Amino acid sequence: MRIKCHRIVGGQGVGDVIITRQPINFLTMFNTNSGNIINQNHELFGKSVKDTVLVFPKAIGSSVGAYTIYSLKSMNTAPVAMVCTEQTDIITASGCAISNIPLVKLTDELPVLSFHSRLRIVVDADNETLLVKKIRSFNHYS
Amino acid sequence: MDLTREEEKLLDGTEGDTVSTAYRILLAVGEATHANKLVPIQWAHISGVNYNTIGESGRKFLEQFCLDAKVKVNTTINPMGFDREKPSGVSQEFISKQISIVNSYKNIGTIESFTCIPYEAYQLPKANTFVSLAETNAAVFANSMLGLMTNKESALSALAGAITGKAPLSDLRIEELRAPKYRIKSSLDMSTELDYGLLGYFAGKVIRASSVGISGVQVKGIADAKALSAGIGTTGDLGMFTLNSESTGESISFGQSEANSIREELNSTERGDVILFGSPQLGIPELKLLATNTEGKKFTKPCIIFCARQIHNQAKSIGLVDRLESTGAKFMCDCCTCLTPLITKGNADSVVTNSVKGAYYMKNANKLDVALTDSKSIIEEYMN
Numbered sequence: 001m002r003i004k005c006h007r008i009v010g011g012q013g014v015g016d017v018i019i020t021r022q023p024i025n026f027l028t029m030f031n032t033n034s035g036n037i038i039n040q041n042h043e044l045f046g047k048s049v050k051d052t053v054l055v056f057p058k059a060i061g062s063s064v065g066a067y068t069i070y071s072l073k074s075m076n077t078a079p080v081a082m083v084c085t086e087q088t089d090i091i092t093a094s095g096c097a098i099s100n101i102p103l104v105k106l107t108d109e110l111p112v113l114s115f116h117s118r119l120r121i122v123v124d125a126d127n128e129t130l131l132v133k134k135i136r137s138f139n140h141y142s
Numbered sequence: 143m144d145l146t147r148e149e150e151k152l153l154d155g156t157e158g159d160t161v162s163t164a165y166r167i168l169l170a171v172g173e174a175t176h177a178n179k180l181v182p183i184q185w186a187h188i189s190g191v192n193y194n195t196i197g198e199s200g201r202k203f204l205e206q207f208c209l210d211a212k213v214k215v216n217t218t219i220n221p222m223g224f225d226r227e228k229p230s231g232v233s234q235e236f237i238s239k240q241i242s243i244v245n246s247y248k249n250i251g252t253i254e255s256f257t258c259i260p261y262e263a264y265q266l267p268k269a270n271t272f273v274s275l276a277e278t279n280a281a282v283f284a285n286s287m288l289g290l291m292t293n294k295e296s297a298l299s300a301l302a303g304a305i306t307g308k309a310p311l312s313d314l315r316i317e318e319l320r321a322p323k324y325r326i327k328s329s330l331d332m333s334t335e336l337d338y339g340l341l342g343y344f345a346g347k348v349i350r351a352s353s354v355g356i357s358g359v360q361v362k363g364i365a366d367a368k369a370l371s372a373g374i375g376t377t378g379d380l381g382m383f384t385l386n387s388e389s390t391g392e393s394i395s396f397g398q399s400e401a402n403s404i405r406e407e408l409n410s411t412e413r414g415d416v417i418l419f420g421s422p423q424l425g426i427p428e429l430k431l432l433a434t435n436t437e438g439k440k441f442t443k444p445c446i447i448f449c450a451r452q453i454h455n456q457a458k459s460i461g462l463v464d465r466l467e468s469t470g471a472k473f474m475c476d477c478c479t480c481l482t483p484l485i486t487k488g489n490a491d492s493v494v495t496n497s498v499k500g501a502y503y504m505k506n507a508n509k510l511d512v513a514l515t516d517s518k519s520i521i522e523e524y525m526n
Contacts, residue, residue, distance in 0.1 A: 071200060
């Protein structure tokens with residue numbers, strides 16, 4: 001399945017998707033050594049973003065969160081690409097810009113199916129497309 | 143977003159890597175916020191100064207970034223990790239890393255302000271001027287109370303703004319987009335500064351927009367405005383509030399039960415080991431009020447007042463510092479509550495604060511228990 005998107009930071013990345021409907025506060029939510037999400041109130045608690053395509057609505061909270069994205073990249077625990085579903089915010093855009101992490105904003109709706117399936121995504125920010133491949137169904141996010 | 147020919151050249155590196163990186167950041171931010179061009183700014187305020195917030199990779203980034211450029215506009219910077227005049231309670235390693243960051247910012251010519259309240263410590267430009275402020279409470283306060291025009295910048299986008307003297311023309315820098323589409327209708331009897339913090343935090347949580355109207359609330363002084371701004375900025379993406387808004391858009395009610403649920407979210411204990419005032423750092427009106435309310439009393443637990451050095455110097459000259467120190471309270475300048483290395487699991491289990499922002503970061507970043515209560519109750523419970 002091919003989905004249209006808008007390029008914010010160019011580049012390409014391929015990875016298993018990690019997806020959430022909850023915004024992310026980068027400053028307080030990560031162990032940058034592991035890429036794990038350590039905020040117990042977040043639905044991604046315990047999961048790692050390392051080498052994934054992180055699909056999330058947008059970043060919120062501290063303006064320093066941009067440095068957390070850079071820190072993840074420096075520690076080799078960053079996502080290979082990021083996809084904002086609701087809004088590309090300044091924190092994520094500036095953090096991805098200095099970290100050379102491809103970043104796109106969805107222009108098409110992400111099918112509801114995507115929230116219930118294990119997916120691999122090819123993010124091609126330069127050509128403003130996402131190629132979504134379903135791997136297998138699971139219900140962690142249902 | 144379109145860049146001018148001159149800006150394209152700078153992006154390509156004609157003035158070095160730092161300026162080029164700064165334009166790369168502005169380009170991404172411009173694309174993200176649907177800007178069509180960059181506009182000149184008159185002031186920048188940078189966050190990401192405390193070593194605890196940006197860590198080793200951030201420190202190294204700045205070391206490199208700050209080598210070959212200077213800021214183009216007046217640029218203030220956020221608090222660092224400790225008080226420059228009494229660097230006790232932090233490790234030698236922390237001190238040397240922190241000094242490295244301070245030196246990087248010095249290299250590019252920032253003002254050594256170490257404050258999260260540039261609007262109280264400095265004379266910011268006049269209303270309707272474009273500025274670029276990171277530090278969420280400052281951005282919200284500047285937009286809402288001073289009529290300045292800034293987006294809620296990130297540490298990096300404000301840094302890029304300082305280096306280039308420019309920012310994307312988008313969102314809260316466009317007059318029509320500053321008008322709120324949503325409104326919080328408060329029915330709470332706003333009796334303490336904490337109520338304003340709770341209202342702000344609630345608004346930030348429920349409104350997914352840059353601007354919000356607030357009705358049913360009177361902001362009686364700068365302490366209320368600061369608590370509201372800091373609460374709004376802590377979570378969510380609101381960068382501005384408009385009081386007494388008559389916007390006809392969707393309205394959401396805020397009353398006692400909403401306030402209680404926010405307090406329950408942030409409060410994890412009823413009593414704390416250390417009392418913290420100053421998130422944001424306290425200004426002169428708040429110090430005056432605190433000195434009056436604590437006159438002749440002594441704190442029964444350690445109490446720290448976080449304060450900008452410029453404000454501390456003013457307070458000292460009018461006798462406020464001596465009055466407050468006679469209560470047992472200690473001043474810490476240059477630093478603030480958020481992610482302070484001064485209060486950790488090693489030296490306290492819990493803190494008392496009247497700030498929702500302080501509570502949020504003490505709980506989520508410093509991993510301490512928090513008693514969140516207003517200053518009047520703090521004085522009643524922790525002084526004799």
